[in-house]
Amino acid sequence: MTFRWLTPADGVEDHRPSARLQGKVSHSERIGSMYLLRLRIPGWQTAGAGQFAMLQAGGSSCFLPRAFSIHEEVPPAPGDPERAYEVGFLLAPVGPGTEELSELQVGDAAGVLGPLGTGFDLGLLSGAGRVVVVAGGVGAAPFPLLLERLAAASPRPREILVLLGFRDAVQAEAVHVFSEPVSRLRRLGVPTHVELISEAGDTGRTGLVTELLREELRAEDRLVVCGAHAMCEAVWDVCLDFLEQSAPVAEEAGNEVPAWFSLEAGMACGTGSCQGCVIEIADGSLAKVCRRGPVFSGAEAFGHRRHPCALPEKEG
Amino acid sequence: MTFRWLTPADGVEDHRPSARLQGKVSHSERIGSMYLLRLRIPGWQTAGAGQFAMLQAGGSSCFLPRAFSIHEEVPPAPGDPERAYEVGFLLAPVGPGTEELSELQVGDAAGVLGPLGTGFDLGLLSGAGRVVVVAGGVGAAPFPLLLERLAAASPRPREILVLLGFRDAVQAEAVHVFSEPVSRLRRLGVPTHVELISEAGDTGRTGLVTELLREELRAEDRLVVCGAHAMCEAVWDVCLDFLEQSAPVAEEAGNEVPAWFSLEAGMACGTGSCQGCVIEIADGSLAKVCRRGPVFSGAEAFGHRRHPCALPEKEG
Amino acid sequence: MTPSLDVDLTVRLGPLVLAHPLINASGTLDLFETADSLGAGRGEQLLQDPPVAAYVPKTVTLDPRRGNPPPRVVETPAGMLNSIGLPNAGLEAFVERDLDRILALPRPVIFNLGGFAPEEFALGTERLRLALEQRLGSPRAVWEKAGLELNVSCPNVHSGCMQIGASADETEATVRGVAAVWEGLLAVKLTPNVTDAVPVAQAAVEAGATAISLVNTFKGLVLDRLTLSPYLGGITGGLSGPAIKPLALRFCWEVAAAVDVPIIGMGGVASVEDVVDYLAVGASAVAVGASAFRDPWLYARLARELESELAHRGSTLADLTGCAHRGGVVGL
Amino acid sequence: MTPSLDVDLTVRLGPLVLAHPLINASGTLDLFETADSLGAGRGEQLLQDPPVAAYVPKTVTLDPRRGNPPPRVVETPAGMLNSIGLPNAGLEAFVERDLDRILALPRPVIFNLGGFAPEEFALGTERLRLALEQRLGSPRAVWEKAGLELNVSCPNVHSGCMQIGASADETEATVRGVAAVWEGLLAVKLTPNVTDAVPVAQAAVEAGATAISLVNTFKGLVLDRLTLSPYLGGITGGLSGPAIKPLALRFCWEVAAAVDVPIIGMGGVASVEDVVDYLAVGASAVAVGASAFRDPWLYARLARELESELAHRGSTLADLTGCAHRGGVVGL
Numbered sequence A, B: 001m002t003f004r005w006l007t008p009a010d011g012v013e014d015h016r017p018s019a020r021l022q023g024k025v026s027h028s029e030r031i032g033s034m035y036l037l038r039l040r041i042p043g044w045q046t047a048g049a050g051q052f053a054m055l056q057a058g059g060s061s062c063f064l065p066r067a068f069s070i071h072e073e074v075p076p077a078p079g080d081p082e083r084a085y086e087v088g089f090l091l092a093p094v095g096p097g098t099e100e101l102s103e104l105q106v107g108d109a110a111g112v113l114g115p116l117g118t119g120f121d122l123g124l125l126s127g128a129g130r131v132v133v134v135a136g137g138v139g140a141a142p143f144p145l146l147l148e149r150l151a152a153a154s155p156r157p158r159e160i161l162v163l164l165g166f167r168d169a170v171q172a173e174a175v176h177v178f179s180e181p182v183s184r185l186r187r188l189g190v191p192t193h194v195e196l197i198s199e200a201g202d203t204g205r206t207g208l209v210t211e212l213l214r215e216e217l218r219a220e221d222r223l224v225v226c227g228a229h230a231m232c233e234a235v236w237d238v239c240l241d242f243l244e245q246s247a248p249v250a251e252e253a254g255n256e257v258p259a260w261f262s263l264e265a266g267m268a269c270g271t272g273s274c275q276g277c278v279i280e281i282a283d284g285s286l287a288k289v290c291r292r293g294p295v296f297s298g299a300e301a302f303g304h305r306r307h308p309c310a311l312p313e314k315e316g
Numbered sequence C, D: 001m002t003p004s005l006d007v008d009l010t011v012r013l014g015p016l017v018l019a020h021p022l023i024n025a026s027g028t029l030d031l032f033e034t035a036d037s038l039g040a041g042r043g044e045q046l047l048q049d050p051p052v053a054a055y056v057p058k059t060v061t062l063d064p065r066r067g068n069p070p071p072r073v074v075e076t077p078a079g080m081l082n083s084i085g086l087p088n089a090g091l092e093a094f095v096e097r098d099l100d101r102i103l104a105l106p107r108p109v110i111f112n113l114g115g116f117a118p119e120e121f122a123l124g125t126e127r128l129r130l131a132l133e134q135r136l137g138s139p140r141a142v143w144e145k146a147g148l149e150l151n152v153s154c155p156n157v158h159s160g161c162m163q164i165g166a167s168a169d170e171t172e173a174t175v176r177g178v179a180a181v182w183e184g185l186l187a188v189k190l191t192p193n194v195t196d197a198v199p200v201a202q203a204a205v206e207a208g209a210t211a212i213s214l215v216n217t218f219k220g221l222v223l224d225r226l227t228l229s230p231y232l233g234g235i236t237g238g239l240s241g242p243a244i245k246p247l248a249l250r251f252c253w254e255v256a257a258a259v260d261v262p263i264i265g266m267g268g269v270a271s272v273e274d275v276v277d278y279l280a281v282g283a284s285a286v287a288v289g290a291s292a293f294r295d296p297w298l299y300a301r302l303a304r305e306l307e308s309e310l311a312h313r314g315s316t317l318a319d320l321t322g323c324a325h326r327g328g329v330v331g332l
């Protein structure tokens, strides 16, 4: 079924020219409170880790597509005449758009625009002493792809630490999405550790991911962060604290903890047209999350200002 | 998936008090160009033939429900704790509402308001010499239930003739919906004949259903008619012609061919609240199709005025 | 429906006391027709325990009106367009045929009067008041049972109803005439088809209105898909349903900030979130129109859901009402 | 995109010749940003063969503007509310940084100028004209490449843009000043947030407008679900998308009947049926706004579908244009 106001969207007809690709669900799986959605997408062009796509369920009741980080990507099988990528997304249902997508069944259609935006700069991460992934809830989404890319990079980071904060044990089941990239890194000889913490305390340690970070942070770390805005700010505060305490080291590194944050904003177009997705960044200007971001460096996004009260993290 | 603006509609929660019943699809079948949709409806109260219900697919993209004649009805199985009726509808997909409903799968939900409206008066039909059913396309919908009710009535009509007009052979497959009631009537000793005609001429005779009627109409007939408005008018013209030619007989019968028409109008509420579904009837007044109708007598609806040009029937 | 009163949902609109804020929008619920439609069981239930906290009958005019030619309704994205055109049998017939059974309902009633010139409204009000006093005895009994809503905003009649509501002066004249003969709740129902509804609302209050209802429908056009001429018999129609909610909410927000009388908010209400929004921008009562076509018990269900929502937020109806003007609430 | 020309879709807007009627609504398509987003292959294709028959850049104002604080967009039933607030680098920076690449596009351009007082519009137009003449040589070359749309209707700036468009007098003054220095296509983009758009359109034409664009967005409000305070940084926003289509179509229908210049119709266009409706009520060109957020090639697809629709109906674009005012067409 397709809405009258969505007519020229999904379906079997040839709708070229179009930037909107026709995805077909090849796998849909519930993981705790999240959903792993894999789409087979002819015409997809390979994504950078940290980029996102605008998705809309076929016959959606929503007017606008929604933004999702690219979670995993499998290139076309050698013999595939359609040369279709298989692209995975990790979804947390929080409203109508995410609910629709999480209810899609294998074979259902979804409109896709992407990959879009500016992702993580692999060059700045691959040679790192240690890459620390800090994720809250569904903020885990972009990191399996990033880890795969780091595994394939050269040089590889010397070590990887994944710190995951979850609300509770059910949400924490999402840790499984890291199994494959983590084993791969380990097989490749990159020591990789995963630690979890949850607010409810019904799995592993009780608390916020920033507590883990505070204990773990070292001078040679490069951070990649994704989660609720308040969590991102709190992470940055930890970085600033660290900087204060280890001023000499920091000065060498240009007085900056090298940390990159994948940030969120409500979007309409995802392609820089509408100017709807701006956030105020450190220099006081408004930056489009869909173009300059979603990945911003900590200094760029938050500057050296500290956040008066780092709220406990909400829904990731 | 449910729309924000449809929130309080379908779902598992108890939404009492409500006049809107929760149907669950128990059977969905394509028949030529139409669909037979059976819903299991707890709380349904038995319908009169010719009544209708307002239906809306669960998670519909349409704002308003749509009107459908009750096509068949099976009372609750003796042991059923929910005392749910199984109610069938025959749908022709012509727009978003009918398309959604025709795409429902077994187990899907649909909102139901009904039975509604004024149906056929069995008392005026059951003792008839012959009941002639005249239906165009999906106008066949109300008649299987009517025939079942006539089969169960006492006295039964002495004879039944079903005249069906279709666009083409594909649409004409809908004739199968008459198999059961017709066999039953025959088993009960009521001679029952079915004749078809199609505009495309790719099945049976070529032409319009009014041609069949013109040949068949007899003085003791009582007609029940459903189809496009233009077809209904054309049928009434045949009746008036007949009346002119057999004035003496007609005078006896009150100068009126006893014919009842199930008519259509765009509806919003289906319950007499909105005054949206009016049509102009013979006396010049506007009548609500959802309350005074959908079944009108020919004299009531069309009076003795003839229709300057009876258009060939469009989509039934 | 009387919701189980763990949370106090009582609303006062002038002398009328409503058990909860949910009422029907005029022209979208005929309790008697609906009861007949639903058959004996549900129909009786509907009349014995109506799902609305007050019943608002369809607009009545002094003279009988046929209404607009069909088709009169058509669906649009997330809404519908209607060009009903205020068909009614006229006030005299209304008083004779309908008044008694309406007054027999166990709910306050807010009569809705339409007209095409200020004098008509005053005349109609006098006639209605007389009929009510005859039936209810004292004026006081009248004011506790019956309120009045003036429809100066119907976009579907070409003889000028909406023109009154589009002009602060004409609205003022109309309300002044009515206020002279009506001491009960006097709501004026405004049109959103204006550059600014605030001066009209202020003029209405200035002239004696004791409540403002808004909004009536937004004028719109749908073409016949095949012939590409206007689809509705009345050419244009009025848009209602969820599509208009953000627009209607904006009008309520502005008017609530500008006048000091209770607001009856409406336009696109379909869910309890919508009800909460209208209360938050300052409405005291919330009317549901087209969305209740799906279920004539929607009002009651929304009242019950409102109760849960308030319990969940741990706030009272008073906390909620108008909170958007006070920086919102945190609740939850 | 140039559709395969079995059916002639050519449209003339004053001196501008458009290959088909489909263009973008100002503020909803940035070809360069989109091209960058889409990456090398599709991005280049977008710039080499843009999907619009003419390109309408976002509103530019004389002075740079930051725009409204976030959040700036939110979805609503069948639509969205935006409170972007005309952020732009100012006309001088626009001329320096953007003008050349815009003029390099193989399409006519309709520049969109915003302002807060009549003089600003005239000043801006002069500056733009000068810059265009410098780049394109003769005035004639300018008029064949570049049209102008005056945004006197943005609901999202609190310094008065929409107030101009809500007043026939101010609109007239604004257009008169601009018409004195601009001989090319001069479209005035009207607001639907008025009681009657016809006098404003007539005043604009009277003062020298050679086209009318309508509509801009409808002012609306959405509350934050949790805090129940206004959700958008700009408090209110402008509603667009399919929800508004019947309303916008009504404005086009009324204005097209009242003025004798081409109409650029817009508001909720999402499908070819919508395009046909706008043409039928009298639009010469049709702009797509928010619906193209789903796909930046939507314009081109609609143009191709329009071609099929005309072929199917066996009618020409001229037959279709305005037919709703002539009793419709049967076609089909």
Ligand SMILES: Cc1cc2nc3c(=O)[nH]c(=O)nc-3n(C[C@H](O)[C@H](O)[C@H](O)COP(=O)(O)OP(=O)(O)OC[C@H]3O[C@@H](n4cnc5c(N)ncnc54)[C@H](O)[C@@H]3O)c2cc1C
Residues within 6 Å of the ligand: A052, A062, A066, A067, A068, A069, A070, A089, A090, A091, A092, A093, A094, A095, A096, A097, A098, A099, A138, A141, A142, A263, A264, A265, A266, A267, A289, A294, D074, D075, D222, D223, D224, D225, D226, D231
């Ligand atoms: C670059 C990027 C990457 C993302 N990646 C992922 C991902 O990988 N996985 C994932 O699950 N999500 C991701 N998100 C978030 C995802 O886009 C949103 O959760 C989604 O848009 C929600 O849509 P919805 O229709 O389900 O909910 P909506 O109803 O749209 O509400 C969700 C959010 O919208 C805002 N909102 C809208 N209306 C209101 C209102 N009236 N009051 C208050 N708030 C409102 C709020 O921020 C709210 O949290 C990403 C977002 C961005 C920008």
Ligand SMILES: Cc1cc2nc3c(=O)[nH]c(=O)nc-3n(C[C@H](O)[C@H](O)[C@H](O)COP(=O)(O)OP(=O)(O)OC[C@H]3O[C@@H](n4cnc5c(N)ncnc54)[C@H](O)[C@@H]3O)c2cc1C
Residues within 6 Å of the ligand: B052, B062, B066, B067, B068, B069, B070, B089, B090, B091, B092, B093, B094, B095, B096, B097, B098, B099, B138, B141, B142, B263, B264, B265, B266, B267, B289, B294, C074, C075, C222, C223, C224, C225, C226, C231
């Ligand atoms: C009492 C009654 C009983 C019915 N019984 C049956 C039945 O048993 N089976 C069945 O298949 N159908 C039946 N119908 C018809 C059915 O209700 C309609 O086909 C249905 O409402 C169509 O909805 P839709 O969304 O599919 O199409 P829509 O898009 O709503 O269009 C379908 C019809 O709506 C009108 N319409 C709406 N908008 C426009 C427009 N812009 N331009 C031109 N026309 C427009 C036209 O009449 C058109 O044919 C019945 C109708 C009534 C009143």
Ligand SMILES: Cc1cc2nc3c(=O)[nH]c(=O)nc-3n(C[C@H](O)[C@H](O)[C@H](O)COP(=O)(O)O)c2cc1C
Residues within 6 Å of the ligand: B268, B274, B276, C025, C026, C027, C028, C058, C059, C082, C084, C086, C112, C151, C154, C189, C215, C216, C217, C239, C240, C241, C242, C244, C266, C267, C268, C269, C287, C288, C289, C290, C291
């Ligand atoms: C079918 C229909 C008939 C209406 N008739 C009237 C009426 O008679 N008098 C009136 O004041 N408003 C009338 N209205 C307007 C509604 O009362 C209400 O103001 C409007 O529909 C907005 O609410 P909604 O979006 O919930 O429908 C009517 C609306 C509809 C849809």
Ligand SMILES: Cc1cc2nc3c(=O)[nH]c(=O)nc-3n(C[C@H](O)[C@H](O)[C@H](O)COP(=O)(O)O)c2cc1C
Residues within 6 Å of the ligand: A268, A274, A276, D025, D026, D027, D028, D058, D059, D082, D084, D086, D112, D151, D154, D189, D215, D216, D217, D239, D240, D241, D242, D244, D266, D267, D268, D269, D287, D288, D289, D290, D291
């Ligand atoms: C995000 C957004 C930004 C807009 N910016 C402008 C603008 O800068 N100038 C302008 O004249 N109109 C602007 N508009 C209004 C559109 O040009 C158009 O008039 C309106 O959106 C209606 O069309 P639609 O329903 O197809 O979106 C904007 C609309 C949107 C949705």
Ligand code: FES
Residues within 6 Å of the ligand: A266, A267, A268, A269, A270, A271, A272, A273, A274, A275, A276, A277, A278, A288, A289, A290, A291
């Ligand atoms: S979402 Fe439109 S500019 Fe970023």
Ligand code: FES
Residues within 6 Å of the ligand: B266, B267, B268, B269, B270, B271, B272, B273, B274, B275, B276, B277, B278, B288, B289, B290, B291
């Ligand atoms: S459909 Fe509402 S009165 Fe008939």
